[in-house]
Amino acid sequence: MRLRNLLLAWLLVPTLVLWGLGFAVGYERSLQQAHEAYDRTLLGSALVIGAGIASAEDGEVVLELPHAALEMLRTDAQDRIFYRVADARDGATITGYEDLPPPAAPPQAGEPVFYDAEYKGQAVRVVALAHVLPTSSSPRRLLVQVAETLDARRRLTRRIVADSSLVQLLLILTAAGLIALGVQRGLAPLARLREDIRQRAANDLEPIATAQVPAEVRPLIDAINTHTGRQRELSQAQVRFVANASHQLKTPLTVLRAQIGHALMQTSLPAMRSVVEELDASTDATGRLVEQLLSLARSEPGRALVAESLDLSELARSVSFGLLAEAGAKGVDLGLAADEAVPVHGERLLLREMVLNLVHNAVVYSPPGGVVTVHVLRRGSGGRACLEVIDNGPGIAPEQRARAFERFYRLPSSNTKGSGLGLAIVREICARHGIEIALGDGEPNASGGHGLRVTLLWSTPYTGPEAGGSTA
Ligand SMILES: Nc1ncnc2c1ncn2[C@@H]1O[C@H](COP(=O)(O)OP(=O)(O)OP(=O)(O)O)[C@@H](O)[C@H]1O
Ligand SMILES: [Mg+2]
Incomplete structure (x- = not known):
């Protein structure tokens, strides 16, 4: 329903009902x-x-009132007037209209009685x-009655009521008009x-100005x-x-194209084979880049999380298991310390991606003979879930740690192939799950420095349905 019609309905319906009631009550009051x-x-x-009544010699009562004088008594040309003079004792009519209805109780001296009655088929006062x-x-005690038809009284009443009702109606209609105008002006902005907004370009997402907007609508616009x-932000x-x-993606594709061209130029099979092997490695690296890009897109805000309860120890175990072969091939000792079930809440795929990136980094950046430990525990009195990935590789210098989270940033020292997206993905996933992330010193390494320790700390103790224990 339109605001204007709503306001008008709220104004007009009650006031018109009241106006009708006022009309009825007003008529009675005005008649009074x-x-x-x-x-x-x-x-x-x-x-x-009474003054015209006289007593004759013989004791008879006579009324000395000329008809013309009686005519003068009429209040209105249309009204008719009737009178009666009767004996107060026996009620016998002395002069006038005999059948004029008498009062219910006889009047006392000096106290006239007024009453409504019907006479000759007409209402009279x-x-x-x-x-x-x-x-x-x-x-001699006499009763004097004068009756008058009600034409003049009714006409006066009608005039008073009609006048005041008309004024009230005009007031109501004026108020309604003003409201309609006010609403129209108020809503003009x-x-x-x-x-x-209708004329805006599809990609124009600038805020709407609220200066001209009515205060009631401002919270909506805000x-x-x-x-x-x-x-x-999302777009x-x-x-x-x-x-x-x-x-x-342009760079690896250019490399691939060049390698293919190079392979095609080879005449001997062994030479061509060695180029194709390089091509194979580049394809792997490009594949990983595409995968990392896709998981970054998945972890970005804007898409609703599909959260569930899961066991962090179980997750760490399955990720570590998946990387065992790669670690073994490099001579890296990958170990897991996750004895108790630590339930957390989150999107399984994203949390897996996060842990995978961290453990993968530790394995990839540790030299042969390195030791990597994945540790799942509860920390603090609240028992907040915590996951740590600790290695004794080259580590990241404290001043480089903030930059390591940037997209496509790789430490100048990193020699393996990578896209520089792993830690950026981890950071996005942490932000979406309310997980605190910190980089610190890991285990001491052979060159006298420290490896890297990545600590993930869930913000609140788990309160889901499986809180307190699940599969270990
Ligand atoms: N455990 C670690 N030890 C030493 N350096 C690390 C470790 N983890 C990450 N880094 C450094 O931080 C940089 C950023 O890591 P990140 O995982 O974001 O990218 P990446 O590993 O180079 O590429 P991607 O993981 O996307 O394939 C890496 O290039 C590496 O130099
Ligand atoms: Mg990485």
């Missing part, structure tokens, strides 16, 4: 007021009639008052905003801006990644 005003005139008429006529013998901010990361990847 009309009665109060006209009753005085009616009482005046009764007093005039009647005043009854007690009148004492002094006669020669004893004073949103319409402009809509146009701005939330959208936060969201597009994340999108912007920038993707652009960077694609640029890096295509740049990094």
Whole structure:
């Protein structure tokens, strides 16, 4: 529902109902007021009639009131007026309309009684008052009644009610109009905003300006801006990644092409064989580069984690097992210290990739005869999961350690083939799982220095369903 219609409905429905109620109540109140005003005139008429009553010589009561005078008493040209003078004791009519309905209780002297009645098929307002006529013998108590039809009173009431209702209705309609106008003006910046956004280029992820926007809508725009901010980072990361990847893939492809050309130029089979062997090694290296690029893409933020509970010791064991042959071929002693189950929560594939990269580095960069240990333990009072890969190879100098995490960065001393992506992948995966990573000194090496120690520390103690133990 449109905001304007909603506001109008909330304003108009209750106020129109109240207006209708006010109309009904107002009519009653105004009729009361009309009665109060006209009753005085009616009482005046009764007093005039009382004053016109006289006692004749023979004790008869006579009313000396010319018809014209009575006509004058009428409050309104349309109204009809009836009167009656009766004996207060027996109620016998002395003069006037005999069947004029008497009051429910006889009035006391000086206290006129007003009441509504029906006479000759019409509603009438009647005043009854007690009148004492002094006669020669004893004073005579009389009842004087004057009745009047209600035309004038009703017309006055209708006019009052119609006037005030009209004013109220105009007020309500004006308020509704102002609200509609206010809403339209208030929402105008949103319409402009809509146009701005509609005309934006698809790749324009700049934040939306909130200066002109109503305060109520600002949190929404802020939330959208936060969201597009994340999108912007994501798309920038993707652009960077694609640029890096295509740049990094160009070199090995050029090498491969050159090697193929070189192989084709060989005339003797043994010579060609040795070039093809080189070609084989280059293809392996290129394959690893592609794999590393893909796992970097997998570990980048933007894709939701498919997390599950798993045993870190089990993971370390399976990764180490997979690298045993490579380590053995190099004469590197790869050992595992993971006796108890250490449950963690995360995406199995990514965590595996992370551990694999670290152990692979330790094996690859250790010289023959080196010792590599993969250690899984719980650390601290909270029992935070911890994995360490320790070697006694050349290590990384403290001042180089920060750079080692950069994409495509390789230490100048590294002589083996590598793409420089392993530690960057590890860092991304750690960030996504809330794992702290630190590089430190490993075991002492033959040249008097230290190997490398990579420590991974999970941020919180594990609280998942398998907390406390699983397969060891
Ligand atoms: N255990 C280690 N001992 C000594 N140097 C290391 C060790 N691990 C990494 N490095 C150094 O850090 C650099 C970055 O390592 P990283 O794993 O990111 O890339 P890479 O091993 O060169 O390539 P990739 O792993 O992508 O094939 C390496 O080139 C190496 O010089
Ligand atoms: Mg590596």
